[in-house]
Amino acid sequence: IYLSEKKLDNAIAQYEETLKKKADLPESHLMLGIIYDLKKDYKNAMESYRKALEINPKMASAANNLAYNLLRDDSNDVNEAFNYAKIAKESSPDNPGIMDTMGLAYYKKELYGNAVNEFLDSLQKLPENAEIHYHLGMAYDKKGEPEKAIKQLETALELSDTFEGNEEAVKLLAEIKNR
Numbered sequence: 599i600y601l602s603e604k605k606l607d608n609a610i611a612q613y614e615e616t617l618k619k620k621a622d623l624p625e626s627h628l629m630l631g632i633i634y635d636l637k638k639d640y641k642n643a644m645e646s647y648r649k650a651l652e653i654n655p656k657m658a659s660a661a662n663n664l665a666y667n668l669l670r671d672d673s674n675d676v677n678e679a680f681n682y683a684k685i686a687k688e689s690s691p692d693n694p695g696i697m698d699t700m701g702l703a704y705y706k707k708e709l710y711g712n713a714v715n716e717f718l719d720s721l722q723k724l725p726e727n728a729e730i731h732y733h734l735g736m737a738y739d740k741k742g743e744p745e746k747a748i749k750q751l752e753t754a755l756e757l758s759d760t761f762e763g764n765e766e767a768v769k770l771l772a773e774i775k776n777r
Contacts, residue, residue, distance in 0.1 A: 601633070609633050624650040628660050640667050651682075658689035658696065666699045669706055676706045694723035698730050701737065710741040728758035732767045744774050 601609050613630045617623065631646035647664035650657055661682045668679035683703040686696045701716030717734035724730060735750030751771040754761065761767075 606633050606637055622653050624654040624657050624660065627653070628657065628663075631660065631663055635663065635667070640670065643667055651685075656685065656689050658686045658693065661689070662686035662693075662696045662699050665703060669699070669702045676703070679703055680707060692723075694720040694727075694730075697723075698727075698733060701730075701733055705733070705737050705740070708740070710737050713737040714741060726757055728754040728761040729763060731757065732761065732763050735767065736770065739770065739774055744777065747774055 610630060610633055613626050613633070616626050617630075620626075627646045627650035631643045631650065634640070634643035634646060644664055644667045647660040647667070650660035651664065654660070665679045665682035665686060668674040668682065669676070680703040683696070683700045686693075687700050690696050697716045697720035701713045701720065704710070704713035704716060714734065714737045717730055717737060720730050721727065721734065731750045731754035735747045735754060738744075738747035738750060748771065751767050751774070754767050755764070755771070758764070
């Protein structure tokens with residue numbers, strides 16, 4: 599109820615109270631992580647996902663969300679993020695969100711061909727997702743395919759002007775066009 603009412607602090611308090619009574623509920627740790635993500639409190643989100651994975655090491659959602667958060671910040675270990683992305687992918691290979699995270703992991707490891715393939719697979723299931731188009735545009739750019747990069751970045755910006763990475767997409771598009 600608190601989540602639906604956007605009362606995130608109340609929702610956090612409710613989950614924390616639940617976990618005081620029964621700390622071995624991976625779903626509650628996962629939900630805490632998701633709420634912290636909504637608050638952009640990535641440090642606490644990652645801590646919650648790690649706790650969920652301590653209890654259930656194959657929990658795809660927690661592994662995916664932890665990997666994605668690790669990939670947000672270049673100071674984090676890319677190999678650690680890649681390992682969590684692989685856990686998520688093994689547990690839920692057809693999930694387009696997990697495909698996107700796996701693509702980002704490949705991208706950060708500079709395996710741009712693999713990244714492109716993951717993003718394309720993800721877009722088959724979520725063709726209207728601006729963020730995935732943006733990620734694909736980044737990968738095409740690094741792969742040396744500027745025309746495809748431009749097309750994907752323009753598609754992303756046509757679909758939405760509020761997706762995560764929107765400002766970076768605008769900058770990258772301008773940079774590619776000015777080369």
